[in-house]
Amino acid sequence: MALIVFLAFLLGTFIGSFLNVVTQRLPKCATLGGRSACANCGRVLGLLDLIPVISFIALGGKCRTCKVEIHWRYLAMELVCGGLFAMSAWLYPPLDGLLVVKFLLSAIVCSVGLVTFVVDFEHFIILDRVTVVGSVLAFICVIVLDTMSGQGLFSRASLSVRALLGVACGMVPFFILWFVSGGKWLGFGDVKYMLFFGLTLGYPLVIVGLLFSFWLGALVSLPLLVLGRKQLTSRLPFGTFLVLGQITTLMYGPVFLHWYLRLIGF
Numbered sequence: 001m002a003l004i005v006f007l008a009f010l011l012g013t014f015i016g017s018f019l020n021v022v023t024q025r026l027p028k029c030a031t032l033g034g035r036s037a038c039a040n041c042g043r044v045l046g047l048l049d050l051i052p053v054i055s056f057i058a059l060g061g062k063c064r065t066c067k068v069e070i071h072w073r074y075l076a077m078e079l080v081c082g083g084l085f086a087m088s089a090w091l092y093p094p095l096d097g098l099l100v101v102k103f104l105l106s107a108i109v110c111s112v113g114l115v116t117f118v119v120d121f122e123h124f125i126i127l128d129r130v131t132v133v134g135s136v137l138a139f140i141c142v143i144v145l146d147t148m149s150g151q152g153l154f155s156r157a158s159l160s161v162r163a164l165l166g167v168a169c170g171m172v173p174f175f176i177l178w179f180v181s182g183g184k185w186l187g188f189g190d191v192k193y194m195l196f197f198g199l200t201l202g203y204p205l206v207i208v209g210l211l212f213s214f215w216l217g218a219l220v221s222l223p224l225l226v227l228g229r230k231q232l233t234s235r236l237p238f239g240t241f242l243v244l245g246q247i248t249t250l251m252y253g254p255v256f257l258h259w260y261l262r263l264i265g266f
């Protein structure tokens with residue numbers, strides 16, 4: 001078990017290293033192909049510079065040639081992605097076919113979420129390409145899970161139906177909020193992100209995810225408002241809260257829902 005979690009962590013650091021490239025290049029509309037190079041001296045990075053975490057530490061956080069400091073975000077994203085993958089493996093140890101797909105789904109949510117979080121935080125946008133690719137991959141996982149568990153596609157209690165219900169529960173209210181506010185309360189990227197959000201959580205967890213997101217948003221923005229650091233009209237990257245709510249719900253939503261339903265006497 002410990003070994004599986006550790007291997008998942010290693011895999012996560014490699015994916016995190018790749019996601020770093022995605023968050024740097026896609027917002028500038030550049031392609032993902034081509035080798036990585038030092039932003040300062042332009043030296044193309046070799047294999048030894050590209051080992052996640054290890055390279056950064058071995059080089060002391062500096063470029064091998066020109067000694068300019070490498071931004072800490074590279075290390076941070078590799079570690080965070082590794083941690084999320086490890087947590088996914090802990091919750092869904094990929095030991096049989098069904099669990100492998102569940103682990104994959106969790107890993108997809110973490111990866112797409114991480115990219116969306118960073119890009120929305122930096123640029124105030126949510127990339128359509130990332131949302132769409134994530135949604136397609138997630139829906140494939142859902143269909144495979146339904147098929148493997150013998151649930152039957154699009155039967156009453158199947159994951160696929162719950163996923164589609166989740167999309168409706170997320171996209172419809174967000175579209176109305178966007179429409180009514182003329183895009184002031186949230187961006188259209190947030191509306192489109194609900195496709196991925198709803199698909200991966202499904203009904204009824206999508207409701208828990210939305211609650212978590214709004215609570216987190218309030219928890220962060222209210223102190224900023226009180227301290228006068230932000231005004232009611234200033235923009236907040238709402239997508240970052242959606243991602244946090246989504247990942248928390250994916251991992252701990254069922255526990256929370258169970259606890260809450262018992263609390264209110266179901």
Ligand SMILES: [Zn+2]
Pocket residue numbers: 038039040041042043063064065066067068
């Ligand atoms: Zn350099």
